[in-house]
Amino acid sequence: ATSSGDGEVPAEYETATSLGGTERNPDALSSKEAVNYQTEPSDGQQCSGCAYYITDMNDDGLGACAIVEGMIEPAGWCVSYIEHEG
Numbered sequence: 351a352t353s354s355g356d357g358e359v360p361a362e363y364e365t366a367t368s369l370g371g372t373e374r375n376p377d378a379l380s381s382k383e384a385v386n387y388q389t390e391p392s393d394g395q396q397c398s399g400c401a402y403y404i405t406d407m408n409d410d411g412l413g414a415c416a417i418v419e420g421m422i423e424p425a426g427w428c429v430s431y432i433e434h435e436g
Contacts, residue, residue: 359414359421362407368416369434370401379419385428387418392431398424401434 367373397403397413403422404414412421417430 357420359419360408363404363414366404366407366414366416368400368402368404369436370416370432372402372416374404374414374416378417379415380417380430381419382428385418385430387422387426387428389423389426391425392427395427395431395433396424397422397426397428397431399434400430401432402430403434 363374364376365374397415398405400415402416402418403424404416406413406424410421411424413424414420415422418428
């Protein structure tokens, strides 16, 4: 694991299910670079409202993603954003 939040995630996130019901597959993730991940919202869209987002499970303020590696900022954004119809 690296200190930048990329790569490995805590065990509880490894195969967690996202808001939209997608199970995370640790062997089929995109890198943050590949999806142009950023830590700020884009045009009102942010990770916490995305169908692929896995909410914070250990109270560290970060979540994860069903399709992108590493820990994810709730206020982040990437090109794979799909609005979660909550």
